[in-house]
Amino acid sequence: MPAEPRYRRIAEELRQAIAEHAYGPGGRLPSEGALAERYAVSRGTIRQALMLLRHDGLVTSRRGTRRVVLDDAPVQDFAQMQSFARWARSIGEVPDGAVIRQGWHPADDAEQRQLRITPGARVLRVLRLRHLSGRPAMLERTSYPEPVGAIVEPLPPDTVSVTEFLERGGVAVADAEHTIDLVLADAEDAEHLGCAVGDPLLRERRRTTDPAGVPLEWSQDRYLPGSIAFVVHNSLASTPLTRHHMVPDGRDG
Amino acid sequence: MPAEPRYRRIAEELRQAIAEHAYGPGGRLPSEGALAERYAVSRGTIRQALMLLRHDGLVTSRRGTRRVVLDDAPVQDFAQMQSFARWARSIGEVPDGAVIRQGWHPADDAEQRQLRITPGARVLRVLRLRHLSGRPAMLERTSYPEPVGAIVEPLPPDTVSVTEFLERGGVAVADAEHTIDLVLADAEDAEHLGCAVGDPLLRERRRTTDPAGVPLEWSQDRYLPGSIAFVVHNSLASTPLTRHHMVPDGRDG
DNA sequence: CAGTGGTCTAGACCACGGG
DNA sequence: CCGTGGTCTAGACCACTGC
Numbered sequence: 001m002p003a004e005p006r007y008r009r010i011a012e013e014l015r016q017a018i019a020e021h022a023y024g025p026g027g028r029l030p031s032e033g034a035l036a037e038r039y040a041v042s043r044g045t046i047r048q049a050l051m052l053l054r055h056d057g058l059v060t061s062r063r064g065t066r067r068v069v070l071d072d073a074p075v076q077d078f079a080q081m082q083s084f085a086r087w088a089r090s091i092g093e094v095p096d097g098a099v100i101r102q103g104w105h106p107a108d109d110a111e112q113r114q115l116r117i118t119p120g121a122r123v124l125r126v127l128r129l130r131h132l133s134g135r136p137a138m139l140e141r142t143s144y145p146e147p148v149g150a151i152v153e154p155l156p157p158d159t160v161s162v163t164e165f166l167e168r169g170g171v172a173v174a175d176a177e178h179t180i181d182l183v184l185a186d187a188e189d190a191e192h193l194g195c196a197v198g199d200p201l202l203r204e205r206r207r208t209t210d211p212a213g214v215p216l217e218w219s220q221d222r223y224l225p226g227s228i229a230f231v232v233h234n235s236l237a238s239t240p241l242t243r244h245h246m247v248p249d250g251r252d253g
Numbered sequence: 254m255p256a257e258p259r260y261r262r263i264a265e266e267l268r269q270a271i272a273e274h275a276y277g278p279g280g281r282l283p284s285e286g287a288l289a290e291r292y293a294v295s296r297g298t299i300r301q302a303l304m305l306l307r308h309d310g311l312v313t314s315r316r317g318t319r320r321v322v323l324d325d326a327p328v329q330d331f332a333q334m335q336s337f338a339r340w341a342r343s344i345g346e347v348p349d350g351a352v353i354r355q356g357w358h359p360a361d362d363a364e365q366r367q368l369r370i371t372p373g374a375r376v377l378r379v380l381r382l383r384h385l386s387g388r389p390a391m392l393e394r395t396s397y398p399e400p401v402g403a404i405v406e407p408l409p410p411d412t413v414s415v416t417e418f419l420e421r422g423g424v425a426v427a428d429a430e431h432t433i434d435l436v437l438a439d440a441e442d443a444e445h446l447g448c449a450v451g452d453p454l455l456r457e458r459r460r461t462t463d464p465a466g467v468p469l470e471w472s473q474d475r476y477l478p479g480s481i482a483f484v485v486h487n488s489l490a491s492t493p494l495t496r497h498h499m500v501p502d503g504r505d506g
Numbered sequence: 507c508a509g510t511g512g513t514c515t516a517g518a519c520c521a522c523g524g525g
Numbered sequence: 526c527c528g529t530g531g532t533c534t535a536g537a538c539c540a541c542t543g544c
Contacts (some may be wrong), residue, residue, distance in 0.1 A: 005512080005514090006513075006514075007513080007514090025369075026466060027464070031528075031529065032529080032530065033528090041514075042515045042516065042517095044513090045513080045515085047531090048513085050530095052491075054298065055308065055391075057428060057430060057493070060427055060428060060462070060464050061443060062464040062522080062523080062525075062528065062529090062530075063521055064522040064524075064528085064529055065465070065522085065528090067530085068466035069466070070462065078488065078489050078492045080495075081492060081494055081495060082494075084378045092315075093498070096491070116279070116324070119541060135387060139433055169377065169526085174315075175310060175313060175486070176485075176486070176487055177310060177484065177486050178484065178485045178487070179483070179485075180482060180483045180484075180492060181455065181478065182435055182453055182455045182479075182487070185373070200435055201435075202434060209313070211313050211489075212313065212321055213278075213279060213313050213323050216323065223455075225435040227498060228496065228498065229432050229433060229434035229496075230432070230434070230494065230497070231430065231431065231433075232431045232432075232493055232494050232499050233428070233429070233430050233431075233493045233497045234331060234428075234429055234431070234482075234493060235331065235427060235428040235429070236331050236426075238305075238308040240308065240309070240335060240486045240491070240494070241484070241485050242482065242484045243482075243484075244483070244484050245344045245481065245484060246478060258532060258533090259532075259533075284509075284510060284511080286509090287508080294533075294534085295534045295535065295536095296533080296534090296535085296536095297532090297533065297535090298533060298534080300511085300512090301533090303511095314512090315510090315511075316510070316511050316512055316540055316541045316542075316543035317509085317510055317511070317540075317543075318509090318510065318511080318512085318541085318543080319510070354522085402532055422514095
């Protein structure tokens with residue numbers, strides 16, 4: 001079996017059609033009933049497909065009228081957001097990366113909390129510099145818990161995509177939480193990113209977990225500004241974006 | 254009828270239970286069948302409720318095992334992300350705001366594209382300073398298309414929540430797209446936020462649309478750093494977050 | 507193996523939008 | 526008023542996990 005369920009393939013077809021401006025923007029989709037007939041499935045299956053497009057912000061929906069196609073929403077999948085290398089390729093850049101330093105350490109407070117491990121447990125800390133087509137773009141400080149770290153440790157320092165390697169090793173990421181804010185470059189940031197100490201950087205802190213809820217990595221990425229932005233879609237149907245207040249000297253950093 | 258559908262109320266109860274650590278974190282939820290029996294509804298309704306929790310990152314799910322409770326995910330609803338005033342109150346701060354300048358202008362290129370209006374149409378541009386408990390926190394540059402602007406224009410300059418007013422006036426926000434990056438303060442930013450020209454600011458550009466896909470506002474908000482962060486959850490089940498590449502001098506700003 | 511969530515069906519009734 | 530999407534039901538079969 002192709003493993004890909006019916007409603008996903010239908011969603012893919014509709015996504016394609018929308019991308020080719022078959023309906024809009026501002027246009028209206030066929031009714032659920034019409035789509036059900038066209039694809040020879042039940043209305044429930046069609047609704048599952050449309051829910052995917054709804055959550056990604058490609059269409060609205062309202063009782064009483066047909067669904068409306070929104071302006072071209074950015075379309076990336078989970079895998080692309082998860083992997084720097086995959087993302088870089090998708091925008092036509094050449095990803096590159098090198099480990100600057102790595103080693104095992106006893107987990108500090110933040111790591112214990114984020115990775116849900118007990119005091120005394122070890123983590124593998126890796127400092128990596130990421131390039132986009134040769135230019136430094138991001139400095140990544142990642143902590144891996146014991147089992148994941150053991151897989152990452154022996155990798156060659158110039159491994160371009162650790163994420164893709166982990167996937168092939170059966171480590172599956174199912175959920176991620178990202179916190180985006182602004183920090184000033186410290187001496188280490190400045191040295192590797194080629195900026196001055198105190199220059200502003202866009203920071204993304206990320207924790208990923210597997211399908212069982214077990215934390216897989218905790219990372220703090222610092223991007224040189226000017227070439228990157230994060231885009232989020234939210235709606236009445238789902239609210240993945242929240243604004244957070246932090247005390248001026250918030251730890252967890 | 255209480256207007257609130259069954260599955261939403263069930264989701265709310267489960268959310269409450271999770272917040273009170275009735276199961277986890279790391280714990281397992283009852284099976285769908287058990288929940289269906291407990292609430293005397295069909296399994297489908299339970300699945301709708303669980304889908305809400307899934308999208309908000311409160312629980313994972315995997316074939317074969319019970320759902321796992323993730324660490325306390327930030328819980329805010331769409332309305333809170335939509336309104337500065339509502340958000341401020343929810344974190345125990347006193348929101349405040351004042352219009353610095355407002356007026357009608359012919360829409361520029363970016364406004365025409367973002368608000369989907371024709372060349373020559375007018376927009377209401379409003380410059381607002383937002384306070385958190387007396388301290389300047391954010392400077393907001395918003396453009397409203399003709400019909401919305403007509404509602405906003407006559408409001409008193411110290412209206413705390415424009416969003417809430419619009420809601421009462423029947424203007425319903427259904428979708429929003431946020432782009433988050435970093436900019437340096439210009440003279441106007443510096444003057445009103447009380448920082449120096451060139452100081453880094455966290456920028457959120459936002460476009461909201463109504464249930465029919467009609468743009469309602471386009472806004473560019475600049476936050477003083479250090480007290481705010483944006484948190485996003487994504488998962489295999491939905492990917493509202495994307496990373497975007499911009500040419501160094503990207504317009505649309 | 508039994509139990510779980512994922513997919514899918516074929517119905518039903520209702521709330522809402524627009525002519 | 527009719528057509529739409531939103532909600533809900535009661536079943537079915539399958540894929541997967543974990544014992």
